[in-house]
Amino acid sequence: MASTAAAAAAAAAPVVMVTNDDGIDAPGLRFLVDQLVAQGRYRVLVCAPDTDRSGVSHCITWRSALRCKRVNINGATAFGVSGTPADCASLGISGKLFDGLVPDLVLSGINIGNNCGLHVVYSGTVAGAREAFIYGIPALAMSYNWVAGQSSVNDLKVAAEVCIPLINAVMVEIKSGTYPKGSFLNIDVPSDAAHHKGYKITKQGKYMARIGWEQTVYQKPSVESYQTASMDIDGEKDRDIDTSSANDLLFKRVIVKRSYDEEEGEDMDYKSLADGYITVTPLVALSRAEADVIPYYKACLSRI
Structure with missing residues (x-):
């Protein structure tokens, strides 16, 4: 009876899927998975690139089949995939890879190097979260502001630890049905992660x-x-x-x-990150032009 009850509890646990762009062997991903497993409250899936796919943005594989290989990660069901972060997110949430299981939340990271400002355009880490969001799955992209010659792999472990309270809070909102569906979150952890100044809601800047x-x-x-x-x-x-x-x-x-x-202001992502905050920046998938340029282009078209 006890084993049956434990199995039922595990099956009812919220499902979190982790992806990234640094590759499935990257320490940022492994530390994050370790923290999630240690929580004992989630069913953890991993679907990540089998090699480093940094800076590939939202590239997808269209004509070729993806090769998926099971990877041994303690406490998780994991696959390394011969695709991009967007591929991995798409496949992982499809229900095809994990025997019909669809995650409640997708986490992409923890990336080495910040993804503030215009870096969002290039980021495979952000693309992994964006792909899940496009298909209706809540998602967080997470990055650590690595500084060459100063940061160490242990800082990535600390970065994973300080993200866990936010992940837990988001899951509570998801399960209660109160989590907003109109955006996904881009999270950047400052270089001195152990002494961060707290979480701060920020706007995407021009860094x-x-x-x-x-x-x-x-x-x-x-x-x-x-x-x-x-x-x-x-x-x-x-x-x-x-x-x-x-x-x-x-x-x-x-x-x-x-x-x-x-002059962008105190609530911009990179400035807040540099000031020591864990920045939490809501993003959407669309790239809309500023409203004030619309009249200009309408006038241009009227003269053609």
Whole structure:
């Protein structure tokens, strides 16, 4: 009887699915899953890329079949998938991969490197959450503001820990039927996660690590990919690239500068993150133009 009751309780537990863009072996994802399992209140699923897919935005795989391989993660049912974060979110919520089980909540992360401001456009982490949201599943994207030469893998563990109260609160709202369906959340944890100033609702700003190009020669990566998973981390090494032709010109991306509009206000995501807050930014899937440009374009069309 006891085992039957335990099985029934497990089946009734809220279902959380974790994905990311750093890959299923990334420590940010593993620490998050460990924390969720330790809670003892969730049924935990994992559907994440089998390799690092950072910076792929909302790219999807259309023509090729996805290869899914079961991965051993203690306390969770997990698959590594030969696709993008959006692919993984889509497959994971479809009911096809997990024997009809559809998650109550999708978590994407924890990413290495912030996803504030315009970085949201490039982020595979945000895309994983956005894909779930598009199909009606509540979702959170979570990132840690990694600083090269200062941050450590243990900081990712702390970042996972400080996100758990927010995850629990969101699940309570979902189960009570009071959670809003019009947005998903983009969460960024400050570099000093252990001494954060609390959660703060913020707006997406215009922060951006501006990218330029430099000509280079082939150099095999010398650090783990999960340590260079963000476009906003200094010292990123060259990725493995094809050097079959000696006549090829090789170019790499480099960070030219970081910029944001300081007049945006105190409630913008990057400024609040830099001030030490865990930023919680509601996002939607649509990219609408500012309302004040509509009359201009109407006038332009009227003259054609």
